[in-house]
Amino acid sequence: MKQNQKILIVGAEGQLGSEFKKQLGALNYDYLAPNEKDCNITDYNQIKELYKSFKPTITINCAAYNAVNEAEDEIETAFKINHHAVRSLAEVNDSFGCKLIHYGTDYVFDGKKMDLYSETDSTNPLNVYGKSKLAGEQVVLNCNPNFLVFRLSWVIGRGKQNFLFKLSEWAKNQSVLKISSDEVSVPTFTNEIVKLTLSSIKQDLSGLYHMTNSGYASRYELARFYVEQTKIKNLIIPVAMSEFKSKVKRPLFTAMSNVKLSSELNTEIPNWRVSLVNFLAES
Ligand SMILES: NC(=O)c1ccc[n+]([C@@H]2O[C@H](COP(=O)([O-])OP(=O)(O)OC[C@H]3O[C@@H](n4cnc5c(N)ncnc54)[C@H](OP(=O)(O)O)[C@@H]3O)[C@@H](O)[C@H]2O)c1
Structure with a gap:
């Protein structure tokens, strides 16, 4: 299967795109991972020319506008x-005739369910970022039901667009860190996302899936576990999310169930703590 596939990675410079380059390279896939200058998804003609020349059979779209706070003012850009x-x-x-694989977010939910979210639950995004991402996943599946959308949450990999990187930066300047204990989701590691995506391609899955590590955590629990595993000595204090004044509404409990995906792939998806320990070991 691998031999006759040509994979185009879009958004290749982000944290997820970078992990795809690493793993596809190691596995000898035929892939192209252009930078944003050569593959800007807002430039229709540039994208079309790329398809004419490279002729991919699978596109993995890792590009996104992810600035949740800024999106409230930059609605048009989002x-x-x-x-x-x-x-x-x-x-x-x-x-x-190329299959598109696209990534969504847990922020399509309003966080009021107070149970794990499944693929059949109603969406109700609270902020501009969530609304723009929901619109994106809908156009993908409306265009072709054979395409794949994976909703992710709290993506963590080698990059700056993630909570652990930000935590490490805050720890350099403040001895005590206040972290929300009522904001709950699933930390999900890029290493795992790439492996699960490649398995899904092999099994020719299509449609909508929640793709997360197993388990769930508050930001506070994630921060505590992270500092316990590292040399960071800062005190971590649990606080309510409402302590942080922000004009963006964020949902409180958006942990998603990965049962549909794990049973389709017949695989057990590791708990986020296991993936975090592996992530640190590889860093
Ligand atoms: N990060 C999270 O916690 C999280 C949570 C849930 C879902 N997701 C979803 O997971 C996917 C991967 O996210 P990630 O964490 O890897 O994000 P990321 O590190 O921010 O990567 C996104 C990449 O897309 C690029 N990009 C932005 N606009 C583009 C355009 N017009 N054309 C081409 N590339 C463009 C960005 O470039 P610039 O840096 O120059 O803007 C960046 O390199 C996204 O769909 C995201 O919405 C992420």
Whole structure:
């Protein structure tokens, strides 16, 4: 199967895109991972030319506008990248007979369920980022039901767009760190996301799946576990999310169930603590 596939990685410079480059390279896949200058998803003509020349059979779209706070002021930009460009990307993939794999977010939910979210639960995003990402996943699956959308949460890999990186930076300047204990989801590691995506390609899955590590945690629990595993000596204090004044509404409990994906792939997805320990060992 691998031999006759050509994979295009879009958004290749982000934390997830970088992990794809690492693993596809090690596994000898035929792939192209252009930078944003050569593959800007808002540039329809550039994207079309890329498909004509590279002729991919699978596109993995890791590109996104992820600035949750800034999105409240940059509504147009958030929708341009997370919705309109994704629709064009889906249409180009469809017209070239190429399968599109796209990533969504737990922020499509309002956090009020107080149980793990499944793929059949109703969405109700509270902020601009969540709304733009929901619009994006919908255009992908409406364009072609054979495409794949994986909803992720709290993505952690080698990059700066994640909580553990930010925590390490805060720890350099403040001895005591206040971290929310009522904001709960599933820390999910890029290493695992790439492995599960490649297995899903092999099994030719399509449609919508929640792709998370197993278990769940508050930001506080994640921070405590992280400092216990590292040399960070800062005191971590649990506080309510409402302590942080912000104009962006964030959902409280958005942990998603990965049962649909793990049973389709017939695999047990590791607990986030196991993946965190592995992540540190590889760093
Ligand atoms: N990070 C999380 O906690 C999280 C949570 C849930 C879901 N997700 C989803 O997971 C996926 C991967 O996220 P990630 O954590 O790897 O994000 P990331 O590190 O921010 O990577 C996204 C990449 O997309 C690039 N990009 C932005 N606009 C683009 C455009 N017009 N054309 C091409 N590339 C563009 C970004 O470049 P710049 O840096 O130059 O903008 C960045 O390199 C995304 O769909 C994201 O929404 C992430």
